[in-house]
Amino acid sequence: TxxxxxxxxxxxxxxxxxxxxxxxxxxxxxxxxxxxxVPADKLMDEALEAATVIASMSLPSVMMAKECVNRAFEGSLNEGLLFERRVFHSLFATEDQKEGMAAFTEKRKPDFKHR
Incomplete structure (x- = not known):
């Protein structure tokens, strides 16, 4: 409730x-x-498609995105924005962020190492 x-x-x-x-x-x-x-007969296909998309992303980024969304319901907006800013800064220092930016500028798919 x-x-x-x-x-x-x-x-x-x-x-x-x-x-x-x-x-x-x-x-x-x-x-x-x-x-x-989704229709019951398409459930596994849809779930696998969503899982494939998520699995193609940087694991630290996916984990932090989930944490940010979950925290949105636990505190005030200002607390959530502060947490989000801290997460953004920490993720910006990852190898995956650098790979993501390089892949974007080179117009290729990223090869994330989940670090």
């Missing part, structure tokens, strides 16, 4: 908490409870 209003808003959270009404996939997507809805 504490995280739900932050995710879907007070009115929707109140409706869900008080009625215990079942929610379909499309409504859950509209409410922001799921990121996307």
């Amino acid at each position: 504490q995280r739900l209003p932050r995710a879907v808003g007070k009115a929707k959270a109140m409706d869900m908490a008080l009625t215990a009404r079942m929610m379909g996939a499309e409504e859950a997507e509209r409410a922001g409870l799921v990121s996307r809805v």
